[in-house]
Amino acid sequence: VGRDPLYGAVMDGVRRARPADVEQIVALQVDRNGAEWEGMVRSLLDDPDVGPDRFTVAVDGGRVVSSLCLLSAALRVGGVDVAVGQPEFVATRTDHERRGLVRAQMDLVHRWSAERGDLAQIIAGIPYFYRRFGYEYAIEMPRLRLVDPAVELAMPAGWSVREAVPGDAATVLALQARALAGVDLAGVQDEAWWRWRVGVDHPVRLSLAECDGRVGAVAWIGPGHPAVDGTATAVAGIAHDRLDGLSALLARAAGAGRPVVVEERGTHTAPVEPLSVRLPTHYGLYVRVPDVVALLDRLRPELSARLAASARAGSSGRLVVSTYVSSFVVAYEAGEVVAVTARTPDEAAAERPAAGVPPDLVATLVFGRYGAAGLAERHDDVRLERAADLMATLFPRLRSDVALVL
Numbered sequence: 216v217g218r219d220p221l222y223g224a225v226m227d228g229v230r231r232a233r234p235a236d237v238e239q240i241v242a243l244q245v246d247r248n249g250a251e252w253e254g255m256v257r258s259l260l261d262d263p264d265v266g267p268d269r270f271t272v273a274v275d276g277g278r279v280v281s282s283l284c285l286l287s288a289a290l291r292v293g294g295v296d297v298a299v300g301q302p303e304f305v306a307t308r309t310d311h312e313r314r315g316l317v318r319a320q321m322d323l324v325h326r327w328s329a330e331r332g333d334l335a336q337i338i339a340g341i342p343y344f345y346r347r348f349g350y351e352y353a354i355e356m357p358r359l360r361l362v363d364p365a366v367e368l369a370m371p372a373g374w375s376v377r378e379a380v381p382g383d384a385a386t387v388l389a390l391q392a393r394a395l396a397g398v399d400l401a402g403v404q405d406e407a408w409w410r411w412r413v414g415v416d417h418p419v420r421l422s423l424a425e426c427d428g429r430v431g432a433v434a435w436i437g438p439g440h441p442a443v444d445g446t447a448t449a450v451a452g453i454a455h456d457r458l459d460g461l462s463a464l465l466a467r468a469a470g471a472g473r474p475v476v477v478e479e480r481g482t483h484t485a486p487v488e489p490l491s492v493r494l495p496t497h498y499g500l501y502v503r504v505p506d507v508v509a510l511l512d513r514l515r516p517e518l519s520a521r522l523a524a525s526a527r528a529g530s531s532g533r534l535v536v537s538t539y540v541s542s543f544v545v546a547y548e549a550g551e552v553v554a555v556t557a558r559t560p561d562e563a564a565a566e567r568p569a570a571g572v573p574p575d576l577v578a579t580l581v582f583g584r585y586g587a588a589g590l591a592e593r594h595d596d597v598r599l600e601r602a603a604d605l606m607a608t609l610f611p612r613l614r615s616d617v618a619l620v621l
């Protein structure tokens with residue numbers, strides 16, 4: 216652990232957390248990430264599916280000086296669910312920073328994640344930092360709109376807003392499904408997750424708008440957003456099946472007396488557009504794909520569907536893609552992607568690749584932030600050459616809806 220030989224001598228090391236570490240982990244998170252996270256960290260440490268087992272600690276002189284955890288999440292690409300690991304609650308005591316403690320713990324949770332079969336890892340956070348651990352900004356995060364302060368956001372007659380309770384999970388899920396219709400890449404949260412999350416003590420609350428006892432809209436309403444430094448009330452993850460429900464949520468947010476910002480969500484926030492301006496800030500979700508061949512193999516049904524919807528429907532062939540450090544082959548027969556395989560260096564040497572994508576852009580390619588063509592326009596070492604149209608077919612730009620809510 217750490218690259219400082221003197222330091223290495225006093226460190227007890229990096230390991231899986233134990234029940235006896237719980238209070239120190241909570242104290243570290245409150246110190247470095249903020250008191251508002253205490254409820255959630257405790258809830259995760261109490262959760263039988265998470266618990267101390269999914270946390271790492273770095274220990275010095277018997278004291279926890281750094282910690283993080285690995286949550287489970289899923290991304291839905293077309294019709295295929297991909298299990299992903301989500302490192303969270305990354306923190307190092309100020310007097311132990313910059314000694315490689317997070318790097319050592321990331322290595323550990325990346326191993327845990329691979330062992331349980333995750334095909335990628337996702338994380339949101341500090342600009343640039345996670346790139347150092349193999350992450351790319353592969354998925355666009357929702358843009359923010361600032362509602363014009365001159366617009367009066369009034370509660371529609373008959374509507375009221377309340378906080379969700381665990382028993383609302385099925386209703387919430389049904390509204391979320393509406394918002395995700397037509398989306399190519401989605402974050403997947405099941406009913407159990409919603410039930411868990413609404414029971415957690417955290418300032419960002421899931422709010423429901425209802426009229427005559429029927430829920431018509433749902434959103435996270437919280438005291439801030441990282442992009443606006445907590446100076447506004449943020450409304451995120453809006454889903455509704457009645458326009459007045461949306462108005463009710465906005466009215467509730469405005470009731471806090473601060474500017475209101477709204478996270479864009481396709482048609483579900485389109486009615487807000489005339490009342491607001493899009494803020495210039497934008498950000499991406501970090502994604503790490505340690506084995507692009509394994510991920511593409513999992514995505515074969517989706518790749519086949521893309522092929523079937525193209526002019527190549529029914530055709531057979533092979534696409535050799537170089538990542539410059541290795542290469543892989545996508546084989547398709549009668550319009551179906553039948554295999555994605557890695558090439559040995561010898562095999563690769565004997566065959567000219569049809570396209571090239573550097574290894575630190577493969578997640579951005581597969582998760583479709585720009586599509587193969589858009590990626591090639593942005594990066595000189597993304598070479599589509601002879602395979603331009605096949606690459607564009609297999610790796611289009613994807614409409615995404617992956618907000619990392621915790």
Ligand SMILES: CC(C)(COP(=O)(O)OP(=O)(O)OC[C@H]1O[C@@H](n2cnc3c(N)ncnc32)[C@H](O)[C@@H]1OP(=O)(O)O)[C@@H](O)C(=O)NCCC(=O)NCCS
Binds near residue numbers: 305307318342
């Ligand atoms: C961010 C934080 C977790 C880093 O912890 P750390 O133990 O200092 O991280 P490491 O020493 O393992 O850093 C790994 C590498 O990134 C570098 N690094 C550290 N902080 C960095 C930063 N903010 N930006 C860019 N690089 C950084 C380190 O120098 C090291 O480089 P090296 O591998 O070339 O030596 C710690 O500063 C912290 O707790 N901050 C407050 C809480 C927070 O912001 N958490 C993250 C929420 S997403």
